[in-house]
Amino acid sequence: MRKLIWVILLVVAGCASGMQTGAQPETFTVNAPKGWRKINTPKYYMITKDGAFLQYVLIQERPIDKPFLYTKKKLRPNMLPQEVAGVVVDELSTDRTIIQFELLENNPASIKGNEGFKLLFTYKDRDGSSFKTKYYGFIRGGIYYNLRFTAAKRHYYEKDEVTFDKFIETFRIVKP
Amino acid sequence: MKRTLAIIGFLVLVCACAAPDKKPVSEGLLVNDDEKALWQQALEEQKNLNESAMIYRDRQLEEYLNSVVHRLQPRDLPAELSLRIVVVLDPSFNAFAFPNGVIYIHTGILACMDNEAQLAALLAHEMSHSIHRHTLRAYRHMKADPGFMASLQNTLAQVAMVEELARFLGVTGSMAAITGYARELEMEADVSGLDYLITAGYDPYQALHLFEHLKEDIEAQQVKEPYFFGSHPKIQARIDNVTNLLETKYADIRSGVKNTEIFSDKVSPVVLENAGLELRSGRFAAAQRSVEKYLRLHQSDARAHYLMGEIFRQRGADQDAKRALAQYQKAIAYDSAYAEPHKAIGLIHFKNGQRALARKHFESCLLLDPDTPDKAYIQGYIKQCVRDGGGG
Numbered sequence: 001m002r003k004l005i006w007v008i009l010l011v012v013a014g015c016a017s018g019m020q021t022g023a024q025p026e027t028f029t030v031n032a033p034k035g036w037r038k039i040n041t042p043k044y045y046m047i048t049k050d051g052a053f054l055q056y057v058l059i060q061e062r063p064i065d066k067p068f069l070y071t072k073k074k075l076r077p078n079m080l081p082q083e084v085a086g087v088v089v090d091e092l093s094t095d096r097t098i099i100q101f102e103l104l105e106n107n108p109a110s111i112k113g114n115e116g117f118k119l120l121f122t123y124k125d126r127d128g129s130s131f132k133t134k135y136y137g138f139i140r141g142g143i144y145y146n147l148r149f150t151a152a153k154r155h156y157y158e159k160d161e162v163t164f165d166k167f168i169e170t171f172r173i174v175k176p
Numbered sequence: 177m178k179r180t181l182a183i184i185g186f187l188v189l190v191c192a193c194a195a196p197d198k199k200p201v202s203e204g205l206l207v208n209d210d211e212k213a214l215w216q217q218a219l220e221e222q223k224n225l226n227e228s229a230m231i232y233r234d235r236q237l238e239e240y241l242n243s244v245v246h247r248l249q250p251r252d253l254p255a256e257l258s259l260r261i262v263v264v265l266d267p268s269f270n271a272f273a274f275p276n277g278v279i280y281i282h283t284g285i286l287a288c289m290d291n292e293a294q295l296a297a298l299l300a301h302e303m304s305h306s307i308h309r310h311t312l313r314a315y316r317h318m319k320a321d322p323g324f325m326a327s328l329q330n331t332l333a334q335v336a337m338v339e340e341l342a343r344f345l346g347v348t349g350s351m352a353a354i355t356g357y358a359r360e361l362e363m364e365a366d367v368s369g370l371d372y373l374i375t376a377g378y379d380p381y382q383a384l385h386l387f388e389h390l391k392e393d394i395e396a397q398q399v400k401e402p403y404f405f406g407s408h409p410k411i412q413a414r415i416d417n418v419t420n421l422l423e424t425k426y427a428d429i430r431s432g433v434k435n436t437e438i439f440s441d442k443v444s445p446v447v448l449e450n451a452g453l454e455l456r457s458g459r460f461a462a463a464q465r466s467v468e469k470y471l472r473l474h475q476s477d478a479r480a481h482y483l484m485g486e487i488f489r490q491r492g493a494d495q496d497a498k499r500a501l502a503q504y505q506k507a508i509a510y511d512s513a514y515a516e517p518h519k520a521i522g523l524i525h526f527k528n529g530q531r532a533l534a535r536k537h538f539e540s541c542l543l544l545d546p547d548t549p550d551k552a553y554i555q556g557y558i559k560q561c562v563r564d565g566g567g568g
Contacts, residue, residue, distance in 0.1 A: 070457070
């Protein structure tokens with residue numbers, strides 16, 4: 001239980017780049033993979049199969065003018081995906097709640113027709129456990145969307161990465 | 177064992193907020209088991225910290241910093257207490273000392289200083305904590321205080337909010353770096369530190385300038401007073417205390433060594449490094465101040481001009497794109513093989529719809545650095561430039 005609380009704290013406060021969406025209801029639809037269950041968080045779409053401390057998928061939608069928790073940089077509507085990625089990486093690397101953040105990949109990506117970026121990074125939590133995250137982000141209609149898959153670096157990341165890739169294909173923005 | 181140490185750590189954190197044993201420790205250093213345990217714990221915490229990516233490694237700088245602290249150290253310093261300085265990559269204003277004499281100083285506070293006397297003032301304060309065995313005194317007070325549990329909840333909440341640094345710290349480091357010592361011990365370190373500073377021949381008024389830098393940072397960041405100099409007691413009380421000492425006990429001392437030039441020479445690489453950290457944190461004004469400070473000494477440094485350009489480009493205020501372009505052009509003028517400014521110029525032109533110019537600079541970037549980490553982005557921009565009629 002303590003671990004789960006920690007994961008949620010991590011998502012809310014740090015690894016999640018300080019997103020506080022406030023965007024209700026969700027402006028997107030997705031189809032959760034079979035066997036995955038939704039975790040009851042008020043502001044995020046979050047699912048897991050074996051428990052959030054082992055792996056989770058998270059989708060956030062936040063107004064771009066919402067401040068980040070750690071970097072004082074702000075997103076702007078006219079930013080290129082590379083610039084958005086730069087701000088997100090700065091937020092992650094200055095995040096006080098994760099340690100040994102290491103960016104493995106930062107590349108342009110198209111997420112269901114939306115021009116954005118893809119990050120791949122690893123980090124450790126305060127207990128020293130290693131995690132790996134695949135992170136997609138893009139801006140559309142004044143909202144910054146990010147879709148991520150985080151899992152324990154050993155075993156769980158490799159096991160569920162393909163599931164996440166297929167899950168992304170079901171993502172649809174329904175409004176605006 | 178780890179759990180036990182963590183609990184001890186919390187307990188010591190609690191005691192840091194309480195009044196310490198006011199009496200100096202009379203027995204010899206490392207005679208008793210509790211002090212031995214604290215030192216052992218300090219060694220473990222230092223090992224964790226030193227193996228992390230948070231340490232700024234520059235042998236010349238370390239030698240210089242150590243020479244300053246050695247100039248400050250009293251002649252009767254116990255042989256077991258070996259004063260040594262380690263630099264932490266962190267833009268915040270902080271420094272802390274372990275009981276065994278190892279002092280950690282953040283790049284943020286180093287970068288704001290103007291001269292060696294200010295550095296000496298900081299080191300003298302921190303080494304006072306070690307020399308006067310403040311960790312041990314706080315620890316013993318905690319053991320004698322049956323009411324410490326009442327504060328535990330509050331302290332745990334504090335621990336949950338501390339920075340990455342705290343991951344590597346436990347009993348000794350957390351108290352020194354995060355919560356600070358109790359008011360009496362901080363005051364004692366101020367008084368003692370000032371004495372060391374004056375004995376070594378430094379200008380004691382520079383201690384006040386250091387406080388002023390800290391106040392400026394607090395105001396600029398609009399944060400509550402931070403750990404170093406700030407937590408116990410409040411900064412203005414510390415300024416008043418030092419001012420009072422200078423006007424009374426040390427009234428005949430009007431100046432002293434500042435060593436501005438050698439300090440600037442040794443510390444300026446840290447200033448630029450810290451500017452990069454400040455930019456990452458979105459502290460544009462602080463980053464700009466740091467780069468300007470660096471450029472005053474290194475006018476033809478391409479990396480500094482590029483960083484200044486990045487500050488303007490990323491800040492995105494009115495006229496910033498124009499300012500950024502000027503800085504990038506200077507960077508290229510000083511280092512024609514520097515790829516990054518070309519990429520940045522390309523981005524500005526690309527966003528302005530000047531595709532031909534953008535393409536030219538993107539291609540220059542790839543030519544100069546074919547393996548740039550942004551290669552995929554840049555190739556995409558070039559394709560779009562071609563599609564949009566920005567061909568060469």
